[in-house]
Amino acid sequence: MLETCAWTSRSHKFFVRWTGNLLWMLLLAGTVAWADHLSSPTGAILLSVDGDITHTNAENAAHFDRTMLEALGMTELRTSTPWTDGRRSFSGIHLERLLQTVGAQGNNASARALNDYVVNIPLEPAVEKGAFLALGMDGNYLSVRNKGPIWLIFPWDEDPSLDDQTTKHQSIWQLRYMTIE
Amino acid sequence: MSNRRRSAAYTVLALTIGLFAVSSMLSFSRIERQKNELSLDRSSVLLLITSLEIEYLNFLSELTRYRLQPTPATKAAAIHRLDLVWSRVPLLVEGREGAPLRQLDGFDEVIERTRNVLTRTEAILGQSSLEPVGMDAMLEEMADTRKAMHQFLLNVYLQEELRGDKTQARMRTLQGGLYISFLGMLLSGAVLVGFLLRQIRTGRELLLTAKEALQRAETQTLALQEEMADRIRAEGALRHSERRFKDFAETAADWFWEMGPDLRFSYLSDRFQEVMGLPRREMIGRSLADLYAGQEEDLERWRNHTEDLAAHRSFADFEIHWHRLDGGLRFLSFSGRPVFDQSGRFEGYRGIAHDVTDAKRLAEQMAHQASHDALTGLVNRREFEHRLERVLSTCKEQGSSHALCYLDLDRFKVVNDTCGHAAGDELLKQLAGVLGDAIRRRDTLGRLGGDEFSVLMEHCTLDQASRVADTLRKVVEDFRFVSDGKSFSLSVSIGLVPVDANSGSLTAVLTAADSACYAAKDEGRNRVHVYRANDEQSDRRRGDMQWVSHIQHALDSDRLVLMAQDIRPLSAELRGDDFEVLLRIVNEDGEFVLPGAFLPAAERYHLAPRLDRWVIRNALEWLAEWGIDNDNPSRCFINLSGQSLGDAQIHDFIVEQFRRSGVPYGSVCFEVTETAAISNMTSAMRLFQDLRNRGCRFALDDFGSGLPSFGYLRMLPVDFLKIDGLVVKDIVSDPVDLAMVRSINEIGQLLGKKTIAEFVENERVLTMLRELGVDFGQGFHFGQPEPLAERSPLLRNCAS
Numbered sequence: 001m002l003e004t005c006a007w008t009s010r011s012h013k014f015f016v017r018w019t020g021n022l023l024w025m026l027l028l029a030g031t032v033a034w035a036d037h038l039s040s041p042t043g044a045i046l047l048s049v050d051g052d053i054t055h056t057n058a059e060n061a062a063h064f065d066r067t068m069l070e071a072l073g074m075t076e077l078r079t080s081t082p083w084t085d086g087r088r089s090f091s092g093i094h095l096e097r098l099l100q101t102v103g104a105q106g107n108n109a110s111a112r113a114l115n116d117y118v119v120n121i122p123l124e125p126a127v128e129k130g131a132f133l134a135l136g137m138d139g140n141y142l143s144v145r146n147k148g149p150i151w152l153i154f155p156w157d158e159d160p161s162l163d164d165q166t167t168k169h170q171s172i173w174q175l176r177y178m179t180i181e
Numbered sequence: 182m183s184n185r186r187r188s189a190a191y192t193v194l195a196l197t198i199g200l201f202a203v204s205s206m207l208s209f210s211r212i213e214r215q216k217n218e219l220s221l222d223r224s225s226v227l228l229l230i231t232s233l234e235i236e237y238l239n240f241l242s243e244l245t246r247y248r249l250q251p252t253p254a255t256k257a258a259a260i261h262r263l264d265l266v267w268s269r270v271p272l273l274v275e276g277r278e279g280a281p282l283r284q285l286d287g288f289d290e291v292i293e294r295t296r297n298v299l300t301r302t303e304a305i306l307g308q309s310s311l312e313p314v315g316m317d318a319m320l321e322e323m324a325d326t327r328k329a330m331h332q333f334l335l336n337v338y339l340q341e342e343l344r345g346d347k348t349q350a351r352m353r354t355l356q357g358g359l360y361i362s363f364l365g366m367l368l369s370g371a372v373l374v375g376f377l378l379r380q381i382r383t384g385r386e387l388l389l390t391a392k393e394a395l396q397r398a399e400t401q402t403l404a405l406q407e408e409m410a411d412r413i414r415a416e417g418a419l420r421h422s423e424r425r426f427k428d429f430a431e432t433a434a435d436w437f438w439e440m441g442p443d444l445r446f447s448y449l450s451d452r453f454q455e456v457m458g459l460p461r462r463e464m465i466g467r468s469l470a471d472l473y474a475g476q477e478e479d480l481e482r483w484r485n486h487t488e489d490l491a492a493h494r495s496f497a498d499f500e501i502h503w504h505r506l507d508g509g510l511r512f513l514s515f516s517g518r519p520v521f522d523q524s525g526r527f528e529g530y531r532g533i534a535h536d537v538t539d540a541k542r543l544a545e546q547m548a549h550q551a552s553h554d555a556l557t558g559l560v561n562r563r564e565f566e567h568r569l570e571r572v573l574s575t576c577k578e579q580g581s582s583h584a585l586c587y588l589d590l591d592r593f594k595v596v597n598d599t600c601g602h603a604a605g606d607e608l609l610k611q612l613a614g615v616l617g618d619a620i621r622r623r624d625t626l627g628r629l630g631g632d633e634f635s636v637l638m639e640h641c642t643l644d645q646a647s648r649v650a651d652t653l654r655k656v657v658e659d660f661r662f663v664s665d666g667k668s669f670s671l672s673v674s675i676g677l678v679p680v681d682a683n684s685g686s687l688t689a690v691l692t693a694a695d696s697a698c699y700a701a702k703d704e705g706r707n708r709v710h711v712y713r714a715n716d717e718q719s720d721r722r723r724g725d726m727q728w729v730s731h732i733q734h735a736l737d738s739d740r741l742v743l744m745a746q747d748i749r750p751l752s753a754e755l756r757g758d759d760f761e762v763l764l765r766i767v768n769e770d771g772e773f774v775l776p777g778a779f780l781p782a783a784e785r786y787h788l789a790p791r792l793d794r795w796v797i798r799n800a801l802e803w804l805a806e807w808g809i810d811n812d813n814p815s816r817c818f819i820n821l822s823g824q825s826l827g828d829a830q831i832h833d834f835i836v837e838q839f840r841r842s843g844v845p846y847g848s849v850c851f852e853v854t855e856t857a858a859i860s861n862m863t864s865a866m867r868l869f870q871d872l873r874n875r876g877c878r879f880a881l882d883d884f885g886s887g888l889p890s891f892g893y894l895r896m897l898p899v900d901f902l903k904i905d906g907l908v909v910k911d912i913v914s915d916p917v918d919l920a921m922v923r924s925i926n927e928i929g930q931l932l933g934k935k936t937i938a939e940f941v942e943n944e945r946v947l948t949m950l951r952e953l954g955v956d957f958g959q960g961f962h963f964g965q966p967e968p969l970a971e972r973s974p975l976l977r978n979c980a981s
Contacts, residue, residue: 083276115236115265144264146271168278174268 038101041065046149047133051110051180054103062102066149069135072097077132079157082168083147088137090153095131099123099180106180111152114144114174121152121170123180129162130155133175147173229279230334233269237295237330240266241323244302248316256313260306267299282337291333298326317516317533440517440530444468444490447529456513456536458505469515472501493519493527500537512541554628556606557613565627569637570687572680582681584646586636587694588616588653591672591706593632596662598862604664611662612671619656620649635694643679643711650677650709658707672707674698679712699785728782731766736791740767743799744966748818748937748959751951758815761852761959762800763966764792789822790831796820797838801849803969805842818850818880823857826865835872846876850901854882859893869898880937885925894932902929906940906960913945926955 038057043065050061057063077090109121121131134151135142142148151173154162240262247255273279274292282288302323305315436456439448445468454461469490473483482499489496495518503511517532552564560568572583590612597605609632616634617626625637636653638646657673676697684690693712701710735741741764748759765773783789800819825831839846851872858865858881869879880901881894885908894902904925912919922938929936938950941960950958 081276082278083272085275114261115239144261145267147268174265 038062039068041068043067047176047178049098049102049104049178049180051178052104052106053180054105055101066135066141069093069133072101074135077134077153077155079153079155081153081156081171082163083171084137087157089139090132090134090151091136091139092132092134092150094127095123095133095152096127098133099127102180104180108181110179110181111170111172111175112177112179113172114176117172117174119169119172121172126170129167130158131170144174150175229269229273230282230337233266233273233295234327234330234334236262236266236269237327241320241327244316244323245320248313248320251311251313253311256306256311263299263303263306266295270296270299285333285337287333287336291330294326294329298323436535437533438515438517438531439520440468442527442529444529453534456511457503458507458509469499469501472503472513490530495519510538511536512538557610557628559613559617559634560625560627562627562629565625565629565635565637566687566691568625569680569690572637572639573684573687573690576680576682576684580682581640582642582679584638584641584643585678585680585690585694586638586646586650586653587676587678587691587698588634588636588657589674589698589702590632590657591674591702592669593671594860595862596664596669596671598860600664600667607664608662608669608671612657612660615656615660616653619652624649637680643677646679647677647709647711650675654707654709674701674706675709676701677709677711728779729786729788731768732779732783732788732792735766736788736795741765741792741795741799742767742773743796743803743969744773745969745972746959746966747963748957749963751938751947751955751958757957759818759850759957760815760972761818761820762796762969764796764820784822784824787824789824790828793820793822793825793831794834797835800969801838801842801844804844804848807972816848816850816878818852820852820882821857823854823860826853826857826861826868829864832868832871836875839875846872847878850878850880852880852882852903853899855884855893858897866896866898873898873900883939885921891928894928900934901937901957902934903937903939903959904955906938909938909946909950909960910940910942912949919949922950922955923953926953930954 038055040057041063045063046066046069047064048061049064050056053062055062072093074091074093077092078087079090080087104123107123109123109126110118111121112118132153132155134153135149137146142151152171152175154167154171156162240259243255243259243262247259270292273282273288298319302319305313305319308314436450436452437448438446438450438453441447445466446464449461449464451461453464457464469486486496486499495516497516499515501513501515503513505511513534514537515532515534517530520528520531522528552560552567554561569585575581576583593605593608596608609628613626613628613634616636620626620636621638621641623639624641625639627635627637629635636649638649641649654673654675657671660671662669662671676694676699678684678690678693678697680690697710697712700712701708704710744763744765745760746763748757748761750757764776766779768774780789783792797819800817804817821831853865873879878901879897879899880903881897881899882903883905884894884902886905902925904922908918908921908925912922926936935956937957937959938955939959941947941950941958941962943962946960947958947962
């Protein structure tokens with residue numbers, strides 16, 4: 001039983017990764033046309049990415065408002081988390097999608113929250129683990145009072161090995177700035 | 182033998198290996214278990230609760246900052262911080278990370294209190310006003326809640342500490358055990374080396390494995406130690422945050438204090454000694470009464486305060502002043518509330534105090550600003566009247582006598598108009614200095630507004646006062662104001678009134694001074710007029726006042742009449758059927774009143790613009806009906822007063838009247854006196870230029886009366902020059918007048934203007950004017966003024 005579960009999870013991951021890669025290739029082909037031309041935010045800025053990135057819309061930085069983030073294509077992630085009760089439905093985008101959008105070149109991100117909590121996130125393992133930028137939960141936007149506007153989460157339900165300290169530390173809530181190094 | 186020994190050796194070896202295998206298996210399993218236990222303990226509980234407190238403290242700091250400086254920015258920062266504290270709550274009450282905390286005693290209470298406090302603070306922050314109403318009590322309560330929170334945190338620490346100690350002790354035992362098995366291994370290794378050379382390789386491998394295990398255990402211990410260091414760092418962060426709050430409290434304007442039941446200070450925060458300039462120990466044991474000593478002048482307040490204390494009531498903003506040993510004076514404000522223990526027994530007071538010295542100074546400064554004129558630094562009208570009122574009341578009590586001077590600058594408007602308001606302001610500033618030097622030390626010099634000054638001379642006879650007044654007049658006369666390379670001389674008209682027991686009210690005194698000043702102006706300016714009861718000159722104003730009501734009545738009931746007087750060309754080449762419109766008031770007896778009677782009053786009370794407008798409107802209406810005769814175009818001359826020139830709306834009014842009546846601009850010429858034009862130079866020039874562009878003509882009236890200034894004549898864009906009748910009427914007999922008319926005419930012609938002579942009363946004057954080459958004439962010789970209504974072209978034709 002346990003075996004089967006593990007296998008299913010692995011094969012699922014395998015499948016996700018491959019379809020993901022395929023999608024990326026398609027998307028990349030599309031992005032070449034508008035590379036370096038990130039649209040500019042019109043609403044309040046939710047997330048700012050700077051550092052080693054190639055696509056910007058300000059002085060060495062990429063600023064995103066809610067509309068811009070949503071335009072990247074919202075997906076759903078159903079999982080439980082160590083800080084919530086029960087299984088929840090999160091809407092948002094994968095970290096990988098964001099990194100692609102800003103043309104991240106570095107291997108590390110220094111993520112900073114509204115309350116100045118800072119955590120270092122090695123990007124490749126994080127993407128590998130399925131890091132997900134959640135903007136909404138159960139159909140509502142995440143408010144500042146409830147870990148919002150952006151919460152970095154992982155698919156804990158898919159992979160029990162994610163329940164370790166490092167991953168928990170990387171699950172930064174009220175995420176506001178990312179510096180790629 | 183050899184076989185038996187070998188088999189014995191194998192047995193020993195087998196036993197040793199077996200023992201070792203068992204002991205190392207045990208060690209591994211224990212280390213593994215330990216590892217799990219250790220990795221579980223961390224972050225979750227400690228960090229979660231610590232973070233709540235850190236965010237709470239940050240919020241408290243931000244809130245305190247907002248309370249001290251209520252600006253939109255500090256308010257927004259506090260609201261942001263509030264969101265961040267709120268965000269810590271779901272992390273504690275939900276999810277498995279916070280689960281261990283929820284089982285601890287006191288958790289629910291702390292969360293409930295936190296929620297309660299945050300909800301109420303949120304309500305305060307939600308108020309629309311910028312001032313944080315009710316914040317002080319809230320801050321106090323928040324500090325209490327924070328204490329409870331911290332107590333809970335300490336309990337968590339304590340429990341974790343116990344667990345940590347147990348873990349460490351176990352690790353030490355484990356380590357010791359490992360060392361012993363390692364030593365055992367060494368021994369058995371030596372035996373093996375000695376006995377079993379062949380098996381030496383195996384032994385070495387085992388040894389290596391044991392060593393590795395040991396190293397791993399050591400690494401594990403190191404990791405554990407790092408964990409502990411992390412925890413200590415976390416504690417350090419909390420302590421840092423706490424210190425930050427403390428620093429903030431200590432550097433904030435407020436400080437905290439406590440009193441025992443004996444009402445003596447038992448606690449004072451650090452900042453207190455800084456403000457008081459006394460070490461804390463000097464203050465502990467003293468009471469507020471000690472601080473209040475020497476301020477008995479306000480006993481009433483102290484009595485109220487002691488009553489509050491005796492009744493164990495809260496008190497707020499009880500102010501004292503404190504002379505520091507270094508000489509500085511501080512104002513302190515105390516607020517406190519009584520403290521009772523659980524059984525309701527009074528335990529003393531607790532509260533805050535703040536240094537209100539700056540606020541006090543600011544209030545004083547504002548009081549100064551409220552009573553003084555910002556430009557000159559002299560006392561303003563309000564304060565001047567206040568002081569005069571005080572003097573008046575002493576007159577009645579003590580029978581003392583004083584004097585009041587009212588000063589009005591004579592040609593201030595010229596400076597303002599020609600050099601701009603900045604220069605005008607500068608002039609007033611300089612004059613304030615000059616006047617201030619000329620008065621006696623105890624006199625009060627005030628600026629009542631505009632170019633009006635006033636001097637209150639206390640304990641001063643009328644003789645002394647008139648000497649001072651004359652000095653003031655001379656000082657202004659001698660004063661030269663230079664601006665932009667232009668030098669101006671000024672003069673001042675001064676009204677002087679005695680202030681004594683016979684003086685009436687404040688208003689009566691000021692009105693008398695004002696009348697006296699006008700009298701000084703009427704007498705020819707640059708002089709002092711001393712008011713006396715039943716003063717004929719000053720009483721003229723009462724006549725003026727009557728005229729004011731007459732004029733207003735006449736305007737309201739249309740008891741005004743326009744007259745027309747012909748202006749005739751003097752040379753045969755010139756044509757024209759021009760006339761000047763003149764205004765008359767019809768009195769109750771149906772008689773016409775000449776402008777000389779009512780115009781001064783109209784100007785003094787600013788009614789001239791209303792009269793002007795009436796004239797313009799009615800003259801244009803008449804022109805629209807009768808005046809446009811294309812074969813015989815006539816021009817209508819209309820007078821404009823100086824006050825109308827200064828009226829910002831007059832331009833629009835005139836244009837509107839032309840538009841409504843449809844009268845061509847070219848059929849009107851406005852007459853303006855030289856003085857009026859010069860006093861309102863800027864606005865006059867603008868009006869002249871615009872209306873002339875539309876087709877109107879302008880004439881300079883009464884030119885030659887007083888001292889004509891040809892310099893201005895050059896600047897003013899006028900078409901006609903009207904030579905003052907007083908100069909014209911005697912040219913036959915007076916050679917000086919003749920010379921004046923000649924030169925005015927010549928200069929006028931030279932500047933391309935047409936000249937008009939007034940008061941042409943007889944044939945001889947007319948002949949002389951013709952000889953001089955004056956263009957037009959106006960006067961009784963050509964006819965008396967007649968009502969405009971009777972001057973329709975039709976009627977004229979019939980008459981001639």
